[in-house]
Amino acid sequence: xxxxxxxxxxxxxxxxxxxxxxxxxxxxxxxxxxxxxxxxxxxxxxxxxxxxxxxxxxxxxxxxxxxxxxxxxxxxxxxxxxxxxxxxxxxxxxxxxxxxxxxxxxxxxxxxxxxxxxxxxxxxxxxxxxxxxxxxxxxxxxxxxxxxxxxxxxxxxxxxxxxxxxxxxxxxxxxxxxxxxxxxxxxxxxxxxxxxxxxxxxxxxxxxxxxxxxxxxxxxxxxxxxxxxxxxxxxxxxxxxxxxxxxxxxxxxxxxxxxxxxxxxxxxxxxxxxxxxxxxxxxxxxxxxxxxxxxxxxxxxxxxxxxxxxxxxxxxxxxxxxxxxxxxxxxxxxxxxxxxxx
Amino acid sequence: xxxxxxxxxxxxxxxxxxxxxxxxxxxxxxxxxxxxxxxxxxxxxxxxxxxxxxxxxxxxxxxxxxxxxxxxxxxxxxxxxxxxxxxxxxxxxxxxxxxxxxxxxxxxxxxxxxxxxxxxxxxxxxxxxxxxxxxxxxxxxxxxxxxxxxxxxxxxxxxxxxxxxxxxxxxxxxxxxxxxxxxxxxxxxxxxxxxxxxxxxxxxxxxxxxxxxxxxxxxxxxxxxxxxxxxxxxxxxxxxxxxxxxxxxxxxxxxxxxxxxxxxxxxxxxxxxxxxxxxxxxxxxxxxxxxxxxxxxxxxxxxxxxxxx
Numbered sequence: 001x002x003x004x005x006x007x008x009x010x011x012x013x014x015x016x017x018x019x020x021x022x023x024x025x026x027x028x029x030x031x032x033x034x035x036x037x038x039x040x041x042x043x044x045x046x047x048x049x050x051x052x053x054x055x056x057x058x059x060x061x062x063x064x065x066x067x068x069x070x071x072x073x074x075x076x077x078x079x080x081x082x083x084x085x086x087x088x089x090x091x092x093x094x095x096x097x098x099x100x101x102x103x104x105x106x107x108x109x110x111x112x113x114x115x116x117x118x119x120x121x122x123x124x125x126x127x128x129x130x131x132x133x134x135x136x137x138x139x140x141x142x143x144x145x146x147x148x149x150x151x152x153x154x155x156x157x158x159x160x161x162x163x164x165x166x167x168x169x170x171x172x173x174x175x176x177x178x179x180x181x182x183x184x185x186x187x188x189x190x191x192x193x194x195x196x197x198x199x200x201x202x203x204x205x206x207x208x209x210x211x212x213x214x215x216x217x218x219x220x221x222x223x224x225x226x227x228x229x230x231x232x233x234x235x236x237x238x239x240x241x242x243x244x245x246x247x248x249x250x251x252x253x254x255x256x257x258x259x260x261x262x263x264x265x266x267x268x269x270x271x272x273x274x275x276x277x278x279x280x281x282x283x284x285x286x287x288x289x290x291x292x293x294x295x296x297x298x299x300x301x302x303x304x305x306x307x308x309x310x311x312x313x314x315x316x317x318x319x320x321x322x323x324x325x326x327x328x329x330x331x332x333x334x335x336x337x338x339x340x341x342x
Numbered sequence: 343x344x345x346x347x348x349x350x351x352x353x354x355x356x357x358x359x360x361x362x363x364x365x366x367x368x369x370x371x372x373x374x375x376x377x378x379x380x381x382x383x384x385x386x387x388x389x390x391x392x393x394x395x396x397x398x399x400x401x402x403x404x405x406x407x408x409x410x411x412x413x414x415x416x417x418x419x420x421x422x423x424x425x426x427x428x429x430x431x432x433x434x435x436x437x438x439x440x441x442x443x444x445x446x447x448x449x450x451x452x453x454x455x456x457x458x459x460x461x462x463x464x465x466x467x468x469x470x471x472x473x474x475x476x477x478x479x480x481x482x483x484x485x486x487x488x489x490x491x492x493x494x495x496x497x498x499x500x501x502x503x504x505x506x507x508x509x510x511x512x513x514x515x516x517x518x519x520x521x522x523x524x525x526x527x528x529x530x531x532x533x534x535x536x537x538x539x540x541x542x543x544x545x546x547x548x549x550x551x552x553x554x555x556x557x558x559x560x561x562x563x564x565x566x567x568x569x570x571x572x573x574x575x576x577x578x579x580x581x582x583x584x585x586x587x588x589x590x591x592x593x594x595x596x597x598x599x600x601x602x603x604x605x606x607x608x609x610x611x612x613x614x615x616x617x618x619x620x621x622x623x624x625x626x627x628x629x630x631x632x633x634x635x636x637x638x639x640x641x642x643x644x645x646x647x648x649x650x651x
Binding site: 178179181182183185186187188189190191193194195197198200270274277278281282283284294297300301304305308311312315318319320322323326327330 | 356357358360361363364365368369371372373480481483484485486488489492493495496500583584586587588590591594595605606609610617621624625628629632
C-alpha cells in the first residue's frame with residue numbers, strides 16, 4: 001500500500017470520527033499529525049496540548065528488522081522449534097556436564113564391567129566399568145567443540161577466500177576456485193581422513209582436518225553471494241565515499257549475504273560432528289579415554305554381541321544431535337528464504 | 343556433443359593433477375622417515391641413509407612430486423607398499439570390485455527407495471505419507487552410516503541371525519551393507535526428488551497437460567518426472583561418490599576387504615604409498631563418476647545438448 005493511500009484512509013477515518021489505530025498509520029506521519037492537529041484545534045481549542053501529545057503516541061512503530069521477521073517465521077515452524085529444543089538441551093548438557101553426570105568420565109569400576117543398563121548406571125557400563133551415561137554427557141562437550149570450531153575455521157578461511165574471489169574476480173578468482181575444485185574432487189570424509197592421517201590423531205587435529213575439508217563449500221557460497229552484491233548501488237555508494245575494500249567487504253557485502261552462510265553453518269556443524277565421529281570411529285580422531293561419541297562406538301563395536309548398550313547410547317547421542325541441527329538448519333533455510341520452501 | 347565431452351575431459355585433467363599434488367603434499371608432511379618405516383626397527387643408520395638415497399627422499403620436494411606425478415599419470419605407477427613391497431596400483435585394483443559393488447548396490451537400494459517415495463510425497467504434499475516420509479528421510483540423513491551398520495548387525499545378525507555380520511563373499515553378505523548405506527542415500531534422493539517434483543508440477547506446462555484432460559498418471563510419469571529427474575541424476579552421482587569415500591567407514595563396520603579397509607589398515611601401519619594411492623584412486627573414480635553424470639546430463643537435458651551442437 002502506498003503512503004498516499006494510507007493517508008487517504010486515515011483522513012477518511014478521521015472524517016468519520018474514528019481515531020485511526022497505530023497500525024493504520026503506515027504512511028507519512030507528518031501529514032497525519034498535521035491534519036489531526038488542525039482538526040482538533042478547530043473542534044476543541046482548549047485541549048490542543050493534550051491532544052497533540054496523544055497524536056505523538058500514535059506514530060507508527062519502528063519498522064521491524066529483517067531478523068525479527070526471520071525469527072517470527074522460524075518460531076512458527078514446529079520442526080525448527082523441535083530442533084532448537086534439541087540443541088538447547090545439548091548445550092545445557094555440555095555446560096552443566098559436571099552436575100548432570102553422576103560419575104567422572106574416567107572413573108573405572110572393574111567389578112562392574114559391561115553391566116546392562118540399571119538404576120545406578122542408566123546407560124550401563126563399558127569394558128572398564130565406566131558409566132556410559134556420564135561418558136555420553138561429557139561427550140556432548142567434545143562434539144560441540146569439534147562441530148563449532150571446525151565450522152568456525154571453515155567459515156573464516158572459506159569466507160575470506162570466497163570474498164576475495166568474488167570481489168576481485170579475474171586471475172585471483174580463477175586460482176582460488178580451481179583450488180576449491182581440486183579439494184571438492186576428493187570426497188569430504190576421505191579428505192578429512194587424509195589430513196588426519198598426515199597430522200596424527202587428537203582433538204585439535206580432528207578440528208583442523210574436518211575444518212579444512214569443509215572450506216570449499218563456504219568459499220563457494222560466499223563467492224556466489226559476493227558476486228551478486230558486488231555491483232549493487234550501496235556498494236558503489238560506499239566506494240564513492242572512499243571506503244576501502246576491506247571495509248566494503250566486511251561492513252557492506254558480508255552482512256548482506258549472511259542468510260546462506262548461516263544455513264550452511266548450521267547444517268555444517270552437523271556434518272562436522274558426523275565427520276569427527278567417523279574419524280574417531282576408525283581410530284584416526286579423538287583417542288580414548290576422552291569420551292568422544294565416535295571413539296566410544298569404535299570400542300563398543302568389539303563388544304557388540306554381549307554389550308549392545310555400549311554402542312546404542314553414544315550412537316543415539318550422535319543421531320539426536322545431528323537430527324536437531326538438521327531440523328534447525330532446514331527451518332532456518334525456510335525462514336531466511338521463504339521462496340526455497342518446498 | 344563430442345565437443346562437450348571433450349571439454350569435460352580436458353577440465354578433469356588439471357583437477358586430477360591438483361588432487362595428486364595435495365595428496366602427495368599431505369603424505370610428504372606426515373611425520374616419520376619413510377625409509378626407517380620400510381626397514382623396520384632393527385635397521386642401522388647406514389641402511390636407512392642408503393635407502394633414503396635409493397628412494398630419492400633427499401631430493402627437493404618438487405622433484406619428488408614430479409617423479410610421483412609422472413609415474414601416476416604416464417604408467418599408473420602409484421609406488422610400492424612399504425609393508426609388502428607389492429605394487430600399490432595392483433593392490434587397489436584387486437580390491438576395487440568389492441568397493442565398487444558395495445557403492446553400486448547402495449545406490450541401487452537408494453534409487454529404488456528414494457525416487458518412488460519422493461514422487462509420492464510430492465504428489466501428495468502435506469499428506470500423512472508425505473509427512474512420515476520426510477520425517478524418515480530426515481532421520482535417515484541424521485544417522486551416521488557406521489552407527490546404522492552396527493544397529494543392523496545387532497538386530498539382523500546378532501539377534502535374528504538372518505545375515506552374516508562380516509565379510510563379503512556371498513550375496514547374503516551384501517544385503518546388510520547395501521541396506522545400511524542405501525537407506526541414508528535414499529533419504530537424500532527422496533528429499534531431492536520431492537523438491538524437484540514440487541517445483542516441476544507447479545509449472546505452466548503441467549497445468550496445460552491437466553487442462554487438456556490428461557490422466558494424472560500420464561501427467562506425472564510422462565510430463566513431470568522427465569524434467570524433475572534431471573537434478574536428481576546429479577544427486578545420485580554425488581551419492582555414488584560419497585559412498586565410495588564413505589567406504590572407509592562402511593568397510594570397517596562390516597569388515598569388508600575393500601579399498602576403504604585397506605586404507606584404514608595402511609594408515610595405522612604408516613604404509614603411506616598405499617594411503618596416498620587409495621585417496622588418489624577414489625578421487626579419480628569420484629571424478630570419473632561426476633564426469634559420467636555430466637555427460638549423461640548432456641544427453642538427458644536437451645538444453646545442454648543444444649549449447650554444444
